[in-house]
Amino acid sequence: MVGRPSKRLNLFAELKAGPDSKTDFLAGFRAKFLEGMITGTLTSSGKATSVYKRFIEMLEVTLTGQMDFSKPMQPVQFGLSVQLGGGM
DSSP: OEEEEETTEEEEEEEEEOTTSOEEEEEEEEEEETTEEEEEEEETTSEEEEEEEEEETTEEEEEEEEEETTSTTSOOEEEEEEEETOOO
């Protein structure tokens, strides 16, 4: 399911069912703006992910973060990548 409440904001949701009768629900958003975009998701298993992309002239800088709320003692994961020639 995808919703688009504005030109710059997309909302989405997905329900998956496996052959073992287990289900997983994912909900998220993507917001676009002049310099880049941000995407965030949260699953029913407690995993949250966010991706922030910023476009600076010929560079695309991506910051990512992941957290598993079902395992609160596990550290949060962060990442950074820089790509030459990026663009929207």
